[in-house]
Amino acid sequence: MSNNGTHPTAIVRIQRFNPETDKKPHLQEFEVELQPGSTVLDALHEIKSHQDGSLTFRRSCRHAICGSCAMHVNGKNELVCKAPLKDRLDRKGRVTIRPLPYLPIIKDLVVDRTSFWEQYLRVKPWLAPPENVPEKEFRMSPEEVGALRNAETCIMCGACYSSCQIIGLTKEYIGPHALLKAFLRVMDPRDSIPGERLADLDGADGVYRCRTIFNCIDACPKNLNPTQAIETLRKLAQKREAFERARVERQKHLDEPILAR
Amino acid sequence: MPDNEIVHDILIVGAGLAGSWAAMVAAKEGVRDVAVLSKIHPLRSHSGAAQGGIAGALNNVRPVAGTGPDGPLEQIPAGEPPIDSVDLHVFDTIKGSDWLGDQDAIEIMCREAIDVLYEYERMGCVFSRTPDGRIAQRRFGGHSTPRANFAADWTGHVLLHTIHEQALRHNVTFYSEWYCMDLIVEDNICRGVVALDVLSGKIHTMRAKAVLFGTGGYGRAYKITSNAFANTGDGVAIAYNAGIPLMDMEFVQFHPTGLYRHGILMSEACRGEGGYLLNNKHERFMERYAKDKMELAPRDLVSRSEQREIDEGRGVEADGQGIWLDLRHLGREKIMQRLPQVREIAIDFVGVDPIDGLVPIQPTAHYSMGGIATDADGQVIADVDGTPVVGFYAAGEAACISVHGANRLGTNSLLDASVFGRRAGYAMARFVQGGAPLQPVSGDPAQRNRQRIKQVLDNPGTELVEDIAQDLKTTMTNNCGIFRDEERLRKAMSEIKALQARFKNARTMDKSSRFNTDVLATLEADHMLTFSEVIVAGALVRQESRGAHSRTDFPRRDDDQWLVHTVAHKNGDDGPRLSYKPVTINYEKYPPQERKY
Numbered sequence: 001m002s003n004n005g006t007h008p009t010a011i012v013r014i015q016r017f018n019p020e021t022d023k024k025p026h027l028q029e030f031e032v033e034l035q036p037g038s039t040v041l042d043a044l045h046e047i048k049s050h051q052d053g054s055l056t057f058r059r060s061c062r063h064a065i066c067g068s069c070a071m072h073v074n075g076k077n078e079l080v081c082k083a084p085l086k087d088r089l090d091r092k093g094r095v096t097i098r099p100l101p102y103l104p105i106i107k108d109l110v111v112d113r114t115s116f117w118e119q120y121l122r123v124k125p126w127l128a129p130p131e132n133v134p135e136k137e138f139r140m141s142p143e144e145v146g147a148l149r150n151a152e153t154c155i156m157c158g159a160c161y162s163s164c165q166i167i168g169l170t171k172e173y174i175g176p177h178a179l180l181k182a183f184l185r186v187m188d189p190r191d192s193i194p195g196e197r198l199a200d201l202d203g204a205d206g207v208y209r210c211r212t213i214f215n216c217i218d219a220c221p222k223n224l225n226p227t228q229a230i231e232t233l234r235k236l237a238q239k240r241e242a243f244e245r246a247r248v249e250r251q252k253h254l255d256e257p258i259l260a261r
Numbered sequence: 262m263p264d265n266e267i268v269h270d271i272l273i274v275g276a277g278l279a280g281s282w283a284a285m286v287a288a289k290e291g292v293r294d295v296a297v298l299s300k301i302h303p304l305r306s307h308s309g310a311a312q313g314g315i316a317g318a319l320n321n322v323r324p325v326a327g328t329g330p331d332g333p334l335e336q337i338p339a340g341e342p343p344i345d346s347v348d349l350h351v352f353d354t355i356k357g358s359d360w361l362g363d364q365d366a367i368e369i370m371c372r373e374a375i376d377v378l379y380e381y382e383r384m385g386c387v388f389s390r391t392p393d394g395r396i397a398q399r400r401f402g403g404h405s406t407p408r409a410n411f412a413a414d415w416t417g418h419v420l421l422h423t424i425h426e427q428a429l430r431h432n433v434t435f436y437s438e439w440y441c442m443d444l445i446v447e448d449n450i451c452r453g454v455v456a457l458d459v460l461s462g463k464i465h466t467m468r469a470k471a472v473l474f475g476t477g478g479y480g481r482a483y484k485i486t487s488n489a490f491a492n493t494g495d496g497v498a499i500a501y502n503a504g505i506p507l508m509d510m511e512f513v514q515f516h517p518t519g520l521y522r523h524g525i526l527m528s529e530a531c532r533g534e535g536g537y538l539l540n541n542k543h544e545r546f547m548e549r550y551a552k553d554k555m556e557l558a559p560r561d562l563v564s565r566s567e568q569r570e571i572d573e574g575r576g577v578e579a580d581g582q583g584i585w586l587d588l589r590h591l592g593r594e595k596i597m598q599r600l601p602q603v604r605e606i607a608i609d610f611v612g613v614d615p616i617d618g619l620v621p622i623q624p625t626a627h628y629s630m631g632g633i634a635t636d637a638d639g640q641v642i643a644d645v646d647g648t649p650v651v652g653f654y655a656a657g658e659a660a661c662i663s664v665h666g667a668n669r670l671g672t673n674s675l676l677d678a679s680v681f682g683r684r685a686g687y688a689m690a691r692f693v694q695g696g697a698p699l700q701p702v703s704g705d706p707a708q709r710n711r712q713r714i715k716q717v718l719d720n721p722g723t724e725l726v727e728d729i730a731q732d733l734k735t736t737m738t739n740n741c742g743i744f745r746d747e748e749r750l751r752k753a754m755s756e757i758k759a760l761q762a763r764f765k766n767a768r769t770m771d772k773s774s775r776f777n778t779d780v781l782a783t784l785e786a787d788h789m790l791t792f793s794e795v796i797v798a799g800a801l802v803r804q805e806s807r808g809a810h811s812r813t814d815f816p817r818r819d820d821d822q823w824l825v826h827t828v829a830h831k832n833g834d835d836g837p838r839l840s841y842k843p844v845t846i847n848y849e850k851y852p853p854q855e856r857k858y
Contacts, residue, residue: 054771060305082610
């Protein structure tokens with residue numbers, strides 16, 4: 001669809017692929033009006049609504065909390081809902097959008113995340129609380145909560161996972177997203193199986209698989225640091241028994257007020 | 262058993278807080294075969310977008326002695342008296358509801374809040390903390406004490422992840438990216454649903470002894486909304502089409518602080534932590550509308566006040582449609598600690614850092630007080646007498662119990678979804694374990710729905726679905742928004758009728774069967790056209806102003822005529838048949854009063 005010439009436009013190049021009808025992926029060009037403040041997601045919507053309804057992508061919340069819309073934009077993984085379209089255009093006014101790398105394509109920009117969710121399940125993402133439950137809440141200090149901040153805001157968008165070169169080589173690797181979740185549980189004073197978790201993460205597909213290439217940090221739209229979490233898990237795995245003993249000790253006082261220092 | 266038929270003991274549609282609680286509890290109670298289907302992955306559910314907190318009178322904090330009710334907060338030292346109570350939470354909720362909430366259900370919600378909160382905490386939810394390690398609390402609009410329990414400003418996110426993890430732990434089966442198209446009810450007994458597997462394009466009849474809808478709200482029918490793309494009110498429309506009544510649909514909440522032009526939520530916690538609202542003269546205009554509560558008056562009142570300022574020419578931004586949200590005086594540290602997500606949103610979407618700039622906001626369609634009529638166990642009712650629809654349950658924003666009446670208080674939605682999702686889970690477990698049979702299904706409902714998809718795909722029409730959806734949003738915003746009157750509502754009704762006619766001529770561009778989101782958008786638009794008519798019909802007949810329903814031609818609340826719930830049944834193509842149900846009121850304890858803040 002051409003524009004009337006009064007508004008500037010953007011060229012949006014999108015990788016298209018429907019495995020039921022196409023032999024291989026190909027790039028298709030669309031032209032959209034460049035509205036003030038519009039995002040890459042807005043451009044995808046405009047194309048889908050008025051030019052080609054078969055264009056397929058995931059999205060929901062449009063403010064970077066649901067984790068649906070991670071894609072590969074100009075060679076970098078990001079959430080398209082918060083990517084300003086204008087800033088993503090090259091000198092010729094073009095942006096290129098592909099699906100997340102290293103994952104099978106379901107259709108166009110939608111990828112198959114089966115391995116991603118399998119690894120998430122593998123680390124037992126739920127808390128394993130101690131058997132003695134207090135009448136009210138477990139007490140945690142603001143510092144103990146602060147130590148979890150690097151992991152609790154992970155939205156499971158997959159931007160880190162599909163930027164990780166190890167994932168490109170093997171889906172056996174647990175991956176930065178699930179290791180970050182494991183970090184959240186191991187570090188939580190309410191979790192009573194940190195030793196078991198660390199032992200599980202200690203294998204060949206776990207913390208030692210990371211080659212500290214840092215792609216995950218660059219890709220994370222929530223500014224989290226999976227590499228650092230993996231480093232921490234590695235160190236803790238080396239002194240697992242001492243860490244477990246400290247946890248047992250800490251859990252004896254989970255129902256007691258944190259004392260002012 | 263026909264091909265493609267799927268059977269479970271309990272089938273839940275929607276994987277937000279309500280659906281996930283129900284699933285987790287039923288599984289924990291020993292129901293072996295619990296399944297949840299969701300049109301998006303469970304962790305993408307819109308519960309996760311809630312920011313500011315979840316209500317509950319835990320009595321962890323209080324204003325510092327001698328600083329008055331608006332003073333800085335401190336933890337309540339051990340042994341010192343509480344300042345909050347379940348009764349106070351109940352009263353605040355009733356007053357917030359403009360007396361349309363059912364007081365027995367509200368009492369249940371506020372009482373069970375305490376236990377639900379501690380259960381979340383023990384399941385691993387990472388709450389912010391007081392210095393002595395208790396769950397942190399802040400102020401929120403319409404609540405007379407600081408009882409919004411929070412995790413920074415991503416409370417919904419941590420609650421959603423926690424409950425999803427627990428559902429997985431209890432071996433709940435998930436159908437991710439399956440779209441429920443139809444509810445099977447015969448002889449007032451629910452027998453299952455029909456669902457589309459989005460990936461394969463195949464349609465399945467899914468039978469179950471009990472079905473729960475936790476399908477969320479219907480804010481997507483408005484142009485400016487905080488709601489996710491997914492919030493198209495599918496469950497509400499599907500139930501209505503199956504003959505199930507909808508209650509109080511005309512009550513739609515507009516949140517006072519949606520990001521200007523985007524509608525994205527800037528949490529009420531911004532004002533809970535002390536933020537101001539300013540007009541173009543930099544006046545704190547709430548002084549004119551709610552002298553006591555100021556910015557922390559309930560949402561309906563604050564949104565109306567903003568709209569008045571805008572309508573009278575005191576709005577901001579080029580088109581005068583904005584209001585300033587001022588957080589600068591809170592200081593960097595408080596904003597970074599307590600409001601990190603809203604800061605990022607403001608920077609990302611309007612290029613303003615609230616630490617040193619004014620954030621443009623405007624009212625945004627936010628929450629659906631109305632929905633599928635249920636009792637306090639999530640049991641769906643068939644009529645104003647409360648006849649149960651056997652085996653059919655609803656909870657969360659899709660349901661109307663009603664605990665929010667004409668206006669919901671902030672932080673009561675996460676609470677409603679949690680408490681009543683949990684209660685519905687227990688109720689379904691009792692129902693199934695009490696020997697409820699799998700009921701037979703007559704005919705082939707899957708085939709009927711295959712025909713519906715075929716019609717959508719084969720329609721050679723000239724209309725684009727998105728254009729119809731946009732026109733619907735425009736008329737709902739202009740004619741059935743914050744302020745309403747008879748003339749505008751009649752206009753909305755005739756335009757919706759015209760849009761329904763245009764929809765028959767709508768063309769779907771994607772003709773493939775695999776992951777066809779174009780077909781989904783068409784079905785969603787159909788659902789929006791269906792429930793929007795019910796919203797307008799209820800609003801047109803209700804000749805009073807109560808809570809979020811504000812009629813400029815009937816500016817007063819009228820308890821003699823209208824202290825009743827609107828109950829809407831589908832009546833062929835003639836539009837809804839409306840009947841009315843009394844509100845449950847404890848006249849000795851909480852008699853209706855004038856509502857002032």
